[in-house]
Amino acid sequence: MLEIKNLVVKIEDNQILNGLNLTVNDGEVAAIMGPNGSGKSTLSYVIAGKEDYEVLDGEILLDGVNVLEMAPDERAAAGLFLAFQYPLEIAGVGTMTFLKACINAQRRAREEGEISTPDFIRKVNAAADKLEINKEMLKRALNVGFSGGEKKRMEILQMALLEPKFCVLDETDSGLDIDALRIVSEGVNALREKGRSFLVITHYQRLLNHIVPDTVHVMSKGQIVKTGGKELALELEQSGYADYRSEAA
Amino acid sequence: MADITNLRTSAETGLSNLFEAARKSFATEEKISREEAFKFFEATGLPSRRVEAFKYTDLRAAIVEAAHPAEVPSAETAKSTVASAKAFAGVEAVRLTFVNGHLVDALSDLGSLPEGVTVTPLTEALTKGNPLLKALGPVEQTRENPIYQLNTAFLADGALISVAAGAKVETPVHLRFVGTGATAFSTATRVLVSVGEGAEFSLFETHEGPNGLAYQPNDAVDAVIADKATLRHTRLNREGDKAIALSTIAARLGAEANLESVNLVFGGALSRHQIYLHFAGENANAIVNGAAMLGDGQLADSTLLADHAAVGGVSREQFKTVIDGDATGVFQGKIIVRQIAQQTDGKMKSDCLLLTDEGQMMNKPELEIFADDVACGHGATCGAPDEELLFYLMARGLPKPIAESLLVQAFIGEALESVTHEGARDALIGEVEAWLRARG
Numbered sequence: 001m002l003e004i005k006n007l008v009v010k011i012e013d014n015q016i017l018n019g020l021n022l023t024v025n026d027g028e029v030a031a032i033m034g035p036n037g038s039g040k041s042t043l044s045y046v047i048a049g050k051e052d053y054e055v056l057d058g059e060i061l062l063d064g065v066n067v068l069e070m071a072p073d074e075r076a077a078a079g080l081f082l083a084f085q086y087p088l089e090i091a092g093v094g095t096m097t098f099l100k101a102c103i104n105a106q107r108r109a110r111e112e113g114e115i116s117t118p119d120f121i122r123k124v125n126a127a128a129d130k131l132e133i134n135k136e137m138l139k140r141a142l143n144v145g146f147s148g149g150e151k152k153r154m155e156i157l158q159m160a161l162l163e164p165k166f167c168v169l170d171e172t173d174s175g176l177d178i179d180a181l182r183i184v185s186e187g188v189n190a191l192r193e194k195g196r197s198f199l200v201i202t203h204y205q206r207l208l209n210h211i212v213p214d215t216v217h218v219m220s221k222g223q224i225v226k227t228g229g230k231e232l233a234l235e236l237e238q239s240g241y242a243d244y245r246s247e248a249a
Numbered sequence: 250m251a252d253i254t255n256l257r258t259s260a261e262t263g264l265s266n267l268f269e270a271a272r273k274s275f276a277t278e279e280k281i282s283r284e285e286a287f288k289f290f291e292a293t294g295l296p297s298r299r300v301e302a303f304k305y306t307d308l309r310a311a312i313v314e315a316a317h318p319a320e321v322p323s324a325e326t327a328k329s330t331v332a333s334a335k336a337f338a339g340v341e342a343v344r345l346t347f348v349n350g351h352l353v354d355a356l357s358d359l360g361s362l363p364e365g366v367t368v369t370p371l372t373e374a375l376t377k378g379n380p381l382l383k384a385l386g387p388v389e390q391t392r393e394n395p396i397y398q399l400n401t402a403f404l405a406d407g408a409l410i411s412v413a414a415g416a417k418v419e420t421p422v423h424l425r426f427v428g429t430g431a432t433a434f435s436t437a438t439r440v441l442v443s444v445g446e447g448a449e450f451s452l453f454e455t456h457e458g459p460n461g462l463a464y465q466p467n468d469a470v471d472a473v474i475a476d477k478a479t480l481r482h483t484r485l486n487r488e489g490d491k492a493i494a495l496s497t498i499a500a501r502l503g504a505e506a507n508l509e510s511v512n513l514v515f516g517g518a519l520s521r522h523q524i525y526l527h528f529a530g531e532n533a534n535a536i537v538n539g540a541a542m543l544g545d546g547q548l549a550d551s552t553l554l555a556d557h558a559a560v561g562g563v564s565r566e567q568f569k570t571v572i573d574g575d576a577t578g579v580f581q582g583k584i585i586v587r588q589i590a591q592q593t594d595g596k597m598k599s600d601c602l603l604l605t606d607e608g609q610m611m612n613k614p615e616l617e618i619f620a621d622d623v624a625c626g627h628g629a630t631c632g633a634p635d636e637e638l639l640f641y642l643m644a645r646g647l648p649k650p651i652a653e654s655l656l657v658q659a660f661i662g663e664a665l666e667s668v669t670h671e672g673a674r675d676a677l678i679g680e681v682e683a684w685l686r687a688r689g
């Protein structure tokens with residue numbers, strides 16, 4: 001599904017990713033764990049197509065197609081989705097307006113007609129119910145005045161509505177209390193199916209109790225330095241990242 | 250030694266000739282001081298950039314020729330012009346229709362005014378007399394303003410609207426201004442709205458005119474808002490692309506009076522909207538917003554003066570300008586707090602969104618504070634659409650132009666949020682969307 005080969009990325013004068021290799025198969029949930037500053041968010045932004053980064057080498061293939069040449073919206077149309085670590089507040093843009101625009105953009109990219117308003121409302125309500133999102137929130141401007149947890153739920157709501165092929169979740173657990181963590185995880189688990197893969201980025205192991213990964217990768221200094229099964233996450237929880245910091249230093 | 254008259258521009262000479270000619274048609278019993286107004290104008294002339302208040306909007310350069318005051322339109326012309334008027338067409342309101350600055354009875358709802366509201370056509374008031382005429386010119390500082398003085402001198406039509414004390418009027422009155430013509434014309438209208446004690450009233454103004462014609466509308470609204478009264482004023486400038494559109498609202502606020510005023514500008518090669526606020530009574534409250542969406546070749550000026558002359562006044566002014574192409578936005582705002590006006594709370598803000606590198610925004614905020622216990626401030630921002638926000642939207646599949654449009658809409662939307670009347674707000678938002686669609 002997703003193949004990253006020898007990815008080298010810099011921003012301003014800092015090289016952040018140093019020849020990163022990663023493969024995520026169809027239907028797989030892969031976790032990336034790593035200390036702060038190891039380049040996890042950088043990786044997620046580069047996958048999504050943020051402009052600030054300079055890709056010096058490597059490829060990111062989605063079903064064999066290199067996405068590095070595509071604009072962010074084209075990547076989204078191709079089935080990539082990034083749940084942001086820090087979702088942005090967009091004052092003045094109504095959540096429903098935004099959601100409808102996203103769904104219609106996707107339908108246009110697939111050469112389908114616009115969604116009807118009743119269908120749209122039904123779809124949003126169903127997805128919002130699953131994530132226990134208050135309907136009042138949907139009437140407000142996107143993410144404005146939402147709590148950290150509400151913003152994260154809103155990201156998952158968007159993910160559910162856009163039905164992407166490949167989902168990157170960047171520290172979706174940060175800022176979530178235990179109930180919210182459960183709800184969000186259930187929302188993600190409900191989307192696990194053949195034809196859809198996940199890259200779950202987290203600093204802590206606890207998210208992986210809820211979203212149980214197939215594989216766990218450890219990232220340090222812009223590279224994947226260790227790969228294993230879900231037990232690797234538990235090991236890390238015990239030993240911490242000290243080894244990886246010194247190893248890469 | 251240069252003869253002073255030689256320094257006058259052709260437009261200034263033209264205005265003098267036009268005033269001379271118009272003089273004959275003025276009713277002798279008039280209670281307005283046209284002569285005085287024109288004398289003031291003749292002494293100052295059309296303001297150039299050397300006049301501080303017109304630093305960025307050089308009327309002397311912009312008005313090359315004085316356009317002829319528009320004739321009263323034929324019934325046919327009026328009817329066909331109004332038939333194509335689109336602004337606020339879907340908003341439920343009682344309409345007063347002005348074609349080329351003349352109130353057209355047959356196309357107005359003078360017979361079905363909401364309870365508590367009376368309307369007297371200005372021409373009738375000027376010939377027959379009317380006690381409300383005394384209330385014209387409610388803000389002192391307008392007497393030094395050449396645009397307002399020209400309006401007074403050439404005043405051709407308008408209306409006196411009176412809202413009875415205590416009347417909570419649900420149905421808004423919509424002043425629908427439409428223009429038409431084969432050659433450039435000028436208009437001078439004045440609408441006085443007097444809102445009685447404790448009354449509530451909504452006044453809408455829309456201005457539409459032909460493209461490709463350098464017509465020169467000059468429209469003024471005088472508002473006298475009595476103690477505890479509320480006026481909600483919503484204005485839409487959809488003037489033609491070559492118009493030189495001048496407008497003023499001058500409002501006097503009584504104790505605990507409320508004013509909500511919004512002006513949304515799309516039209517005109519040059520537009521200047523002036524807002525004069527006089528806080529006469531204690532604890533009055535004004536929210537005055539402006540928004541402009543400008544394209545190639547346009548200049549839009551919003552000039553505001555808030556004069557706090559009583560204790561505890563609150564004013565909030567927010568101006569938003571979207572600049573595309575090589576357009577120019579101008580915001581000049583001045584808050585005066587007189588010595589007696591303690592506990593005044595005045596905040597003024599101008600934000601500009603630049604969609605190209607060629608556009609420009611001129612801001613001139615001023616505070617003149619003579620009281621010591623006040624909270625006043627101003628701020629200005631200017632920049633391109635936020636890259637981070639654009640990326641977020643694009644990552645959700647929105648192509649760049651759509652993402653940018655959403656951000657522009659959100660930016661402008663903030664200035665329209667204060668519009669209480671839902672229908673009016675939706676109509677304004679519809680206009681914003683139309684502008685964005687036309688931009689492509």
Ligand SMILES: Nc1ncnc2c1ncn2[C@@H]1O[C@H](COP(=O)(O)OP(=O)(O)O)[C@@H](O)[C@H]1O
Pocket residue numbers: 011012014016034035036037038039040041042043052
């Ligand atoms: N815009 C930027 N400019 C310069 N350095 C940056 C920028 N963004 C991130 N970095 C640096 O890149 C490194 C990796 O950051 P990030 O990808 O956010 O790590 P993580 O998500 O693993 O905590 C850090 O050292 C950070 O300081």
Ligand SMILES: [Mg+2]
Pocket residue numbers: 040041042085170171
């Ligand atoms: Mg991060």
